[in-house]
Amino acid sequence: METAIEVRDLVVKRGKQQVLHGISCVVPRGSVTGLLGPSGSGKTTLLRAVVGVQIVGTGTVTVLGQPAGSAELRHRLGYLTQAPSVYTDLTVRENARYFARLYGLGATDADAAVASVGLASAATQLVGTLSGGQRSRASLACALVGRPELVILDEPTVGQDPVLRAELWDMFHTMAAKGTTLLVSSHVMDEAARCDRLLLIREGRLIADDSPTAIRAAAGTDDLAEAFLRLIKANTGNAGSTESGTRTNEGTAAR
Numbered sequence: 504m505e506t507a508i509e510v511r512d513l514v515v516k517r518g519k520q521q522v523l524h525g526i527s528c529v530v531p532r533g534s535v536t537g538l539l540g541p542s543g544s545g546k547t548t549l550l551r552a553v554v555g556v557q558i559v560g561t562g563t564v565t566v567l568g569q570p571a572g573s574a575e576l577r578h579r580l581g582y583l584t585q586a587p588s589v590y591t592d593l594t595v596r597e598n599a600r601y602f603a604r605l606y607g608l609g610a611t612d613a614d615a616a617v618a619s620v621g622l623a624s625a626a627t628q629l630v631g632t633l634s635g636g637q638r639s640r641a642s643l644a645c646a647l648v649g650r651p652e653l654v655i656l657d658e659p660t661v662g663q664d665p666v667l668r669a670e671l672w673d674m675f676h677t678m679a680a681k682g683t684t685l686l687v688s689s690h691v692m693d694e695a696a697r698c699d700r701l702l703l704i705r706e707g708r709l710i711a712d713d714s715p716t717a718i719r720a721a722a723g724t725d726d727l728a729e730a731f732l733r734l735i736k737a738n739t740g741n742a743g744s745t746e747s748g749t750r751t752n753e754g755t756a757a758r
């Protein structure tokens with residue numbers, strides 16, 4: 504297994520609060536890895552550390568063999584932030600073409616990215632006039648237009664209808680099959696089940712790092728939502744433990 508992301512003993516403070524308490528995990532290349540956890544558990548903070556825009560206390564984050572945030576990684580990594588980051592006074596197409604140019608790509612690539620997120624029919628519409636879900640997809644098109652090797656997506660399917668969500672997940676798997684690595688945060692359990700691997704984070708600590716199948720088996724239930732609840736319950740009270748990055752298949756997280 505080739506590694507795309509390696510996080511070691513990552514500690515991050517935001518404001519006065521310690522948000523990540525010594526996270527260690529690896530994300531394999533060419534996989535779709537889901538990052539799950541309750542609101543405020545530190546998912547966005549971990550994604551920001553991988554992208555290299557988060558000040559890190561201690562620990563290391565290595566991305567595609569380079570320290571996170573290295574200039575060399577800029578064109579190899581695509582990042583979709585939770586709040587759409589597109590120009591509201593440009594059309595969908597103009598936004599995508601602008602980002603394509605930054606990657607040395609042309610209009611055809613930009614238009615293909617717009618079509619891939621289901622926005623071809625809204626290509627000439629100003630982003631400021633789009634619905635929330637459409638705006639989020641416009642932002643996704645811009646994150647993907649450079650065909651990055653590593654794609655970091657912070658809740659990419661929020662506000663999308665079930666059909667679009669299914670289409671987006673099919674697209675993520677098609678990208679992974681071609682060698683792209685995707686790290687995707689989500690709150691939605693049926694999306695967790697679609698991932699090759701899952702990282703479950705709670706209060707800034709990793710409580711599972713395994714495949715959905717292994718997580719279900721370790722928790723003793725076929726229901727992934729129930730498995731997560733059991734893992735969270737099993738880890739309640741371990742908050743002071745120095746153990747982090749517990750893998751369920753080592754049998755420690757689901758006791």
Ligand SMILES: Nc1ncnc2c1ncn2[C@@H]1O[C@H](COP(=O)(O)OP(=O)(O)OP(=O)(O)O)[C@@H](O)[C@H]1O
Nearest residue numbers: 517518520522540541542543544545546547548549
């Ligand atoms: N700029 C900031 N300054 C201080 N604390 C922050 C800042 N941003 C986030 N936090 C805190 O860090 C913790 C983790 O936040 P983070 O956004 O990483 O969680 P999350 O799991 O992505 O949550 P959600 O699912 O709601 O998006 C929270 O307690 C949050 O209040």
